[in-house]
Amino acid sequence: MLPLEVMELAAEQLTNYNGCGMSVMEMSHRSKEFEEILHSAESNLREIMNIPDNYKVLFLQGGATLQFSMVPINLLRNSKKADYIVTGAWAKKAAEEAAKFGEIRVVASSEESNFTYIPEVKREDFTTDADYVHITLNNTIYGTRYPYIPDTGTVPLVGDLSSCILSDEVDVSKFGLIYAGAQKNIGPAGVLIVIIREDLIGFAGKDTPIYLDYAIHAKNDSMYNTPPTFGIYMAGEIFKRIKATGGVSALETINRQKAKKLYDYIDGSSLYSCPVAERDRSLMNVVFVTGAEALDKKFTSEAKAAGLHNLGGHRSIGGMRASIYNAMPMEGVDALIAFMKKFETENKGSMGEK
């Protein structure tokens, strides 16, 4: 979901941006108008995320998938070793991809329990001379979220924040590099944000595909080649709106209220349960089951018929998943709970039981 008012503004400006007579989609990325859009998107993001001055902000393409390669290609700069904590399918893919480029150690994994919790990893558990440590802060499929930021000492921490960026306050200075696809909490698909500490830039090998070198993008302020102009414009409008409505802390307050209401209802229900360890529960993706596969399927299909879309769990684990990203209002959560109550009453004792 995207905020309706941002989309309405985009629709209004689609053929005529700010009275300049052309669409953002028609602007040259070298025009003053677009440069101002890009500059303002960056400075607003810096402000709402409180990004320190010694970090570069890059707007790239290729999604988190391309970052799975770019991170090791750029950051395996000394020992060529890196540690990965595997908390889900995406973290695992990231680790597998990195193994093409260096010596990757899975320092902890919750796969044995189907990723229902976040492992507790301490400073002494990490490889002393690792070039970086990689984590996936929020795990959409399993509904988990790190309740702590691992202390990696002087080893740079890399975080995939694709599904939680701007949903709660994150101390950027604890990371060497943060990346996040925009399509979940920010704007349209096709924009990826990298926030990288400057001292980590410039270590890609000479034979690195040029688009995969952070230094190229940093040196050219994300304009080495034509950036995804319309997506950056949309992202920038979202940043403006967050700034104007109390910043990330206000969003975090609402997100905590939304998630608490839903988890409280699930925990108190006699039909539904959440398989995730309480302290590791995601604010963005609430996973729950009835305990009977057939009943889960019935739930998802009846919910869809009632206008509540996309409640099926990921095909790899089944069950249900409610994604309550920033743009989902409390009313959406209330509507879901109302439907869950009705379904619980109608199906109590019929098939599954907690």
Place this chain on the structure above:
Amino acid sequence: MLPLEVMELAAEQLTNYNGCGMSVMEMSHRSKEFEEILHSAESNLREIMNIPDNYKVLFLQGGATLQFSMVPINLLRNSKKADYIVTGAWAKKAAEEAAKFGEIRVVASSEESNFTYIPEVKREDFTTDADYVHITLNNTIYGTRYPYIPDTGTVPLVGDLSSCILSDEVDVSKFGLIYAGAQKNIGPAGVLIVIIREDLIGFAGKDTPIYLDYAIHAKNDSMYNTPPTFGIYMAGEIFKRIKATGGVSALETINRQKAKKLYDYIDGSSLYSCPVAERDRSLMNVVFVTGAEALDKKFTSEAKAAGLHNLGGHRSIGGMRASIYNAMPMEGVDALIAFMKKFETENKGSMGEK
């Protein structure tokens, strides 16, 4: 430029696509609605470009820049040799990037004459065992366009069609691979189209960054990771419109008329001249000069004041350049010629002379 009616449709549908209650930007790329958008975009593109069945169509990110790497990484599959014809800055960049991955020979170049013509390269000039030959069909900065498709025998021909795709009819079967960024003749920035003959897929090395492997995208119908959904939707609307308005041949007819009118005026003028060899002139980018740098600058700035934007030549060559892509109507060309005539009258004999 984009066709106004396509943008108006996009604006109208921005908050509510086809009555489904959500924006294309909000759809999951796994939704039936988006799958239909992607499928229809591909099938319409196949139809208007007459793409043979043994070619895959991929919608990717990263622009032509990423293709500069992906082409050699995927296609240097036997001899690890490739031939490049260098007809401009982009072709040169493509060749330089490819040299990271194999033995690249510049088989012909027009750099010595500042890229004002397209070299004539014959079949016997190419490396017999090259894995491919690369050309840049239209060269935006210099206003040139291949008047012929090089005969490379059995060696696959790779064409960068970024600035001329869908502007005139191209026989896809003469190419092994075509790539084109969408931002010039199709839609918004952030979508890149690859058309690849199936027998050329599957040769990327095991340690290729996963996003850079054509086989991954082909196997997953461009859905290995989240594609740039809104950009693909816009591109699809452009394809529909081309199909509904006479196809590419109709566009070619208009584009030839537009270009002829402008070149005829320039050639007949006593102030302006076009430095490009007549048979190699681009239908998309019309380059011209007055012969005096100061007068060129005056032209560009007065044109801008008169509402004719983006007429400055590329910073590397100066002069003027009128980009008359598909969406530029004949009226735009007429307005330009009217301004040029007025400027010619006002400045005749004052500074430059042909």
